[in-house]
Each structure stands twice: as structure tokens, then as C-alpha cells.
Amino acid sequence: MSERIYSRxxxxxxxxxxxxxSNDELAQRVETSDEWIATRTGIRQRHVAGEGETTVSLGRDAALRAMEAAGVEPGEIDLIVFGTTTPNLIFPSSACLMQAELGIAGCPAFDVNAACCGFVYAISVADKFIRSGDAKTALVVGSETLTRMVDWSDRSTCVLFGDGAGAVVLKADSATGILSTHLHADGAKKELLWNPVGVSEGFKPGEDNAGVRVLMTGNEVFKHAVRALDSLVDETLEANGLDRHDIDWLIPHQANLRIIEATAKRLDMPMERVIVTVDKHGNTSSGSVPLAxxxxxxxxxVQRGQLVLLEAFGGxxxxxxxxxxY
Incomplete structure (x- = not known):
């Protein structure tokens, strides 16, 4: 019987x-306040990309720090999976652009677009490569510059989003690592959280296409997210024969503090065991889970040997x- 391989x-x-x-700075642009934003979302501030800061440059910097922490050289990377919904270009992929900047050549490199769930999808894909033996050292990135597609006159959305990137290096290991991943989607709900303009749909040649923006029905998204994440917690625990009290840390997508608190309650987990960065970063989409x-x-x-649950919900x-x- 062959030895089981994990992605550590x-x-x-x-x-x-x-x-x-800060929220106060945003209050000078739209009708809102620090109290209004913080009470409803838990957000106090967010980082906004400036000149020269891109999805790829942020992803590269995060990747370099992850590689340094792992003691890995560029030549050891044999797979790159890049989660993003705000790529630098339509093509080449942000993964390929970052690959070149890191001085890596030859290995597979591709993007995964699952909106705020992009990093969770990306790490799941990389895990499959490692488990199958097709990769031994994978670089997984979640990076976004969502503020470049935010409508700054829409107070219901512009207060929510920020820019940032996170990355991990996965290595094949015979002892421990990723135990399971669970992915879902429902495209029928697209118009509750989406961007209406693309290349093949919504784009009007020769016209102003400034319609690239985030549209969201916030209360409906909240309800669907809480229900989906509740079910996901049960599915994950059942698949591994675990009780909710076995989880040491919850690291959720940082979209809204109320959603995070609802998931923690489902796990019967005190907030002291939940990693929360939404107050400092806002919603950085696929960047939020690896940042946290x-x-x-x-x-x-988070210490070696502890059981960690990552989860996310997105457009x-x-x-x-x-x-x-871990």
C-alpha cells in the first residue's frame, strides 16, 4: 500500500x-461615518493600492516572504496557483507574470478566479497536484486590488473593500498537512454579488466601459453566506470524523465581522480562537484568508500541530x- 502524501x-x-x-477619510467622500461602517461590518480601515502597486507586485512580495519562511529557492517551486479576481491583465495570467518576476521558469502557472473564495480554491487545486505526485513544492497566492473596481460613490460597497495579498508554500509531506478540502458553487445567484462587465459580455466597443464595479445585494449575500458556511462546517467535520471542539483555530474570509461571529457560534468557538483582521484590512477578497x-x-x-479550519464565501x-x- 502506497504511503499517503499530504500538502504541508x-x-x-x-x-x-x-x-x-480610514473610515473617517471615506466619510469625507460619501455619506457615512466610522460608527456606521464599524457597527455593520467591523471594518475600521483598509489598504488601497497606489501607483506601482498591482495584484502581481503584491502577490510577488507575499510569495517572496512565504518562500523565505519556508527556506525555499525559486528553482524548487514546481507549481504556481494564483487566486485573483482582479488580474493585472486579461492575459497572460497573473501567475505567469509573477512567475517571471520571481525568476521561475518551466513549471505550471495559472490563475483561479473564484472571487473571495479564490485562495481556498487555489490551495485545493495545489493540494491535488501534490497528492497525485505531480508537484512537490507549490506556491499558492491570493492577491487583489479590488479598490480599482470599486464605485467610490456607492457607500454600500466602497466602504467594504481593500487591497492586499497572502501566500503559502506547500511541500509534500508524509506525516501531516491538509486533511481535506471542500468546494462548492451556485452560479444561479450571480447577480447578488457580481461585476456586470467582461470581455465577452457587457463590454461595448467604442463606448465608455467604466461599468466595471462591484454590485452587491448585501442582506441577501449575508443570509446565503451564513447558511452555506454553516453547512460547510458540518460537512468538513463529518468528512474527518471530528467534533467541532477539536478545531484549534478558525481562519475565515474577512468580509464582515457578523458573518465571522455567526460561523464561530456554529463551531461553539470563542472569538479568542478566531483570527480576525477585517478591522485592519477590510474585505481583500482572495487575499483575505492567506493574509489572516x-x-x-x-x-x-497558530502553532505547529494545531488543527486549523480555513473557510470562505464569495461571488x-x-x-x-x-x-x-499546521
């Missing part, structure tokens, strides 16, 4: 734009989880 997180990294925009993971690791909260709808022994 060997290193984490993150990167944030230099500019920080990197902060949890570097702060010393599509997409949702998914990763259960791992």
Missing part, C-alpha cells in the same frame, strides 16, 4: 499597499473550506 504549509507571507484609508493566516502564524498564535456564489494540521 512550509511557509506563509503577506503584503499590503502602503496607503491606509500569515498574521496568525507570525504572531505566534459566484462560491464557497469552500480547508482543514489542515
Amino acid at each position: 504549509i512550509a511557509g506563509t507571507g503577506s503584503a499590503l499597499p502602503a496607503r491606509v484609508v 493566516l500569515d498574521e496568525a502564524v507570525r504572531s505566534g498564535k 459566484g456564489f462560491t464557497w469552500g473550506s480547508v482543514l489542515l494540521r
